[in-house]
Amino acid sequence: MTADQKRKLPERSAEDKKAFKRELTEVVPHLRAFARGLCGRPDMADDLVQEALLKAWAAQERFEPGTSMRAWTFVILRNAYLTDMRRNRFRGEYDEGVAERILTAPAGQEEPIHLSDLHRALLTLPAERREALLLVGAGGFSYEEAADICGCAVGTIKSRVGRARATIASMIEEGKVPERALEDPSAHRAILEELDEVAAGNGVTEPTR
């Protein structure tokens, strides 16, 4: 973690503060969706959102009005996730039943790809690829925005998304979506190792630059 940036923070008007609160409120559903994709369990995802909101609120002076609140808060949520992951808070947690219920494929498909399969496949990806795919493929961020959020080059994001898509596509096409990915100790260990690497500095970005 870099030392505090000592640049001067501009005064915030009452108007700015109101706008901050409003924008923060608006992005909460998005934070929940991002968090849900990152960690398998809805209750834990919401804990993460709560944590991110508290941090965002405390750091509101560092938000630059006019920039994307969604991107700013996603950075905060992402960092909180990485920190919690390192403390193994999410170890082995994946609520199959809940995911099955929520992620039902639309009727009319003879061989539906269960969205729970998709989510499970997603959860087996290395953290960096998972978040890249979530940001771009689910959250609708541009590659540039996703690169900003993850603190890496646009090309890196593109390649992570590409690899993530290729991995999931082949899992789905070959019917090799892991049954319960996170209960497989080796798969989960691999994920944690990835995260350690990301959390060791490479992946963690500053909410404001």
Next chain:
Amino acid sequence: MTDHGKAVAGGSAPTPDEKLKGKSAKGADKPDWANGLKQFYDSVVDEPLPDELSQLLARFDEDED
């Protein structure tokens, strides 16, 4: 640009299901499951906020005054 889903003759525009099923991973700009990711995300976005989060936001308001 392809004409897929755009210029289908006979007025049988593809249903969302067909689109989702669509082409699979290779060649297509979006594989069928890619839509699922979006659906997953949007389904969470559309959920009502749980009480804890609404309460937290309400507390922020008090904080402000």
